[in-house]
Amino acid sequence: xxxxxxxxxxxxxxxxxxxxxxxxxxxxxxxxxxxxxxxxxxxxxxxxxxxxxxxxxxxxxxxxxxxxxxxxxxxxxxxxxxxxxxxxxxxxxxxxxxxxxxxxxxxxxxxxxxxxxxxxxxxxxxxxxxxxxxxxxxxxxxxxxxxxxxxxxxxxxxxxxxxxxxxxxxxxxxxxxxxxxxxxxxxxxxxxxxxxxxxxxxxxxxxxxxxxxxxxxxxxxxxxxxxxxxxxxxxxxxxxxxxxxxxxxxxxxxxxxxxxxxxxxxxxxxxxxxxxxxxxxxxxxxxxxxxxxxxxxxxxxxxxxxxxxxxxxxxxxxxxxxxxxxxxxxxxxxxxxxxxxxxxxxxxxxxxxxxxxxxxxxxxxxxxxxxxxx
Numbered sequence: 001x002x003x004x005x006x007x008x009x010x011x012x013x014x015x016x017x018x019x020x021x022x023x024x025x026x027x028x029x030x031x032x033x034x035x036x037x038x039x040x041x042x043x044x045x046x047x048x049x050x051x052x053x054x055x056x057x058x059x060x061x062x063x064x065x066x067x068x069x070x071x072x073x074x075x076x077x078x079x080x081x082x083x084x085x086x087x088x089x090x091x092x093x094x095x096x097x098x099x100x101x102x103x104x105x106x107x108x109x110x111x112x113x114x115x116x117x118x119x120x121x122x123x124x125x126x127x128x129x130x131x132x133x134x135x136x137x138x139x140x141x142x143x144x145x146x147x148x149x150x151x152x153x154x155x156x157x158x159x160x161x162x163x164x165x166x167x168x169x170x171x172x173x174x175x176x177x178x179x180x181x182x183x184x185x186x187x188x189x190x191x192x193x194x195x196x197x198x199x200x201x202x203x204x205x206x207x208x209x210x211x212x213x214x215x216x217x218x219x220x221x222x223x224x225x226x227x228x229x230x231x232x233x234x235x236x237x238x239x240x241x242x243x244x245x246x247x248x249x250x251x252x253x254x255x256x257x258x259x260x261x262x263x264x265x266x267x268x269x270x271x272x273x274x275x276x277x278x279x280x281x282x283x284x285x286x287x288x289x290x291x292x293x294x295x296x297x298x299x300x301x302x303x304x305x306x307x308x309x310x311x312x313x314x315x316x317x318x319x320x321x322x323x324x325x326x327x328x329x330x331x332x333x334x335x336x337x338x339x340x341x342x343x344x345x346x347x348x349x350x351x352x353x354x355x356x357x358x359x360x361x362x363x364x365x366x367x368x369x370x371x372x373x374x
Contacts, residue, residue: 049088175191285298335365341361
């Protein structure tokens with residue numbers, strides 16, 4: 001059972017006649033989510049002192065308890081402080097929006113033009129991402145436990161069986177990555193094409209070429225696992241070149257503006273800025289030790305920058321998997337992710353620079369891969 005009640009602020013601020021907070025009380029545990037209330041207050045109020053919060057937030061707690069909650073939020077990089085003495089103030093961290101839990105179904109109930117978004121490339125984003133761990137301790141612990149299971153699974157696996165399972169994963173990844181981009185081949189039709197080179201009736205030549213190119217790109221990173229170990233723009237372009245082969249897709253960094261269906265976010269349109277942004281991604285990924293962070297950074301940042309006229313998300317998924325393979329980690333096929341859910345998670349990152357939903361997909365798909373291959 002859940003009760004919803006309102007706490008009204010008696011303090012009036014400029015441009016705000018009244019601040020209201022929706023707080024949820026879990027009757028089963030009689031525990032209020034105080035930290036969520038604090039974050040909502042800071043979101044509405046901006047910079048404020050401890051005394052401001054004590055008098056306005058409507059929680060029956062001591063100043064010591066409030067300071068302790070704020071200290072926890074500071075450690076989680078959701079709140080920052082500035083000033084000394086009487087000028088000491090709390091405010092939301094710039095990292096807050098990256099990790100803010102968002103109900104994606106509610107978010108996309110609003111039409112494109114009614115959503116408040118970051119409609120252009122965020123030049124501060126790479127610095128923000130470079131200053132924080134993208135996964136929580138619990139998330140990393142789960143991923144590492146899954147990876148340990150993968151290591152045990154393959155430790156006694158004969159080479160022939162390992163190659164067979166890698167082939168199966170490559171087919172699944174080729175199919176799903178292409179399906180996300182609108183390819184209409186079924187999984188069975190994809191398997192027949194990649195194994196027997198037999199095209200499906202009623203399908204276009206480009207659909208078959210897209211799938212065959214995916215398989216070539218995956219085979220390349222499996223046969224050359226160290227190729228993308230140290231990331232460069234040239235090597236990302238090489239992977240894109242394999243994926244774009246025999247398709248009407250321009251190679252190399254784009255020189256014209258592109259639009260993205262389903263969003264008002266507009267990527268960079270200057271070749272030199274695009275190249276600079278991609279170089280920044282390479283530096284950030286090469287500086288990270290954790291392979292999961294390397295992999296997910298490439299998944300959403302290559303897509304966000306849109307360095308090529310077409311094939312950006314396909315390139316991102318292959319390059320992301322290349323990081324996992326280079327480190328001896330289980331690659332991800334994305335086989336069970338719904339294409340619409342994947343696109344929504346990506347659009348959410350474009351519009352809000354928020355990674356929470358995309359992280360869920362990444363963790364779920366790594367879990368699936370470990371438990372269904374090898």
